[in-house]
Amino acid sequence: xxxxxxxxxxxxxxxxxxxxxxxxxxxxxxxxxxxxxxxxxxxxxxxxxxxxxxxxxxxxxxxxxxxxxxxxxxxxxxxxxxxxxxxxxxxxxxxxxxxxxxxxxxxxxxxxxxxxxxxxxxxxxxxxxxxxxxxxxxxxxxxxxxxxxxxxxxxxxxxxxxxxxxxxxxxxxxxxxxxxxxxxxxxxxxxxxxxxxxxxxxxxxxxxxxxxxxxx
Numbered sequence: 001x002x003x004x005x006x007x008x009x010x011x012x013x014x015x016x017x018x019x020x021x022x023x024x025x026x027x028x029x030x031x032x033x034x035x036x037x038x039x040x041x042x043x044x045x046x047x048x049x050x051x052x053x054x055x056x057x058x059x060x061x062x063x064x065x066x067x068x069x070x071x072x073x074x075x076x077x078x079x080x081x082x083x084x085x086x087x088x089x090x091x092x093x094x095x096x097x098x099x100x101x102x103x104x105x106x107x108x109x110x111x112x113x114x115x116x117x118x119x120x121x122x123x124x125x126x127x128x129x130x131x132x133x134x135x136x137x138x139x140x141x142x143x144x145x146x147x148x149x150x151x152x153x154x155x156x157x158x159x160x161x162x163x164x165x166x167x168x169x170x171x172x173x174x175x176x177x178x179x180x181x182x183x184x185x186x187x188x189x190x191x192x193x194x195x196x197x198x199x200x201x202x203x204x205x206x207x208x209x210x211x212x213x214x215x216x
Contacts, residue, residue, distance in 0.1 A: 028129035028145045031162060038167045044071040044195040048188040051079065055180040069193060074200035085202055092202035094210070101207055103214045127158075134164065141165060154178075 039045070046069045053062040066079030073088035083094040086106060093102045127147040134143050140163055147158040159173040168189055174182040204212070 025128070025130045028131040031131065031143055031145065032129065035162060035167045035169065042191040044069065044193050046070075046188075046190040046193045047186055050183075050185045050187055052183040052185070053180060054183070055178075057179050060180070065187075069195055069199065071195045071197075071200065074197070076200055085200055087197070087200045090202075090216075094207055098211075099209070100211045100213055101202065103202070103212065103216060105216050132159075137161070137170075140170070142170060 046067065048067045049065070051064045051066060053060060064080050066077065068075055068077040073086075075084075075086050077084040081096040083092075085092045089106055091104045091106055093104070094100075095102065127149055130146050130148070132144040132146055134141060136142070143162045143164050145160045145162065147160065148156070149158075155174050155176045157175045159175070161170040161172075162168065163170050169186060171183065171185040173184075176182065
């Protein structure tokens with residue numbers, strides 16, 4: 001999973017965990033605020049998801065499943081064989097094809113920084129939100145909200161599908177300017193999972209024989 005794709009997934013995590021205080025649509029603002037309050041009440045959360053990349057012009061269709069555990073600004077992400085761990089200050093990325101673990105500092109300024117919590121302030125100021133419609137999807141009343149970046153993004157729209165009753169994000173679609181669409185569907189959401197700080201720290205014993213590349 002490249003940096004853009006991973007950042008897209010983390011954007012989804014950020015959206016369900018932020019106040020979105022700068023959105024201009026009052027209805028969309030109210031919905032996102034309610035989702036934010038609920039998500040912030042959890043001590044930790046686990047999300048099982050399916051990631052899909054589509055580009056009709058290039059005849060590309062890719063699909064992967066993954067799972068992420070989040071506790072505050074810490075997270076542990078597994079997608080296919082790739083593993084990414086962050087304790088809020090450091091990011092460890094295991095690249096199976098290269099048998100390598102890369103170590104980086106969390107980048108608080110880069111839009112593609114691998115830390116969802118650190119992205120909140122930037123993204124909450126850079127989007128305009130609009131409630132598109134409410135629709136019944138397979139028996140679930142769903143609120144569809146579009147987020148349009150004000151400037152400086154490689155994508156022109158993010159679409160959120162929110163369970164109106166549970167106040168949970170069901171899926172996120174990111175529409176890239178190059179014609180690609182990145183979709184993240186939540187298959188299972190588990191709040192208040194047990195997670196210790198040790199779960200978000202790299203352990204060399206979990207990756208025997210790999211090369212460790214400290215890029216800090």
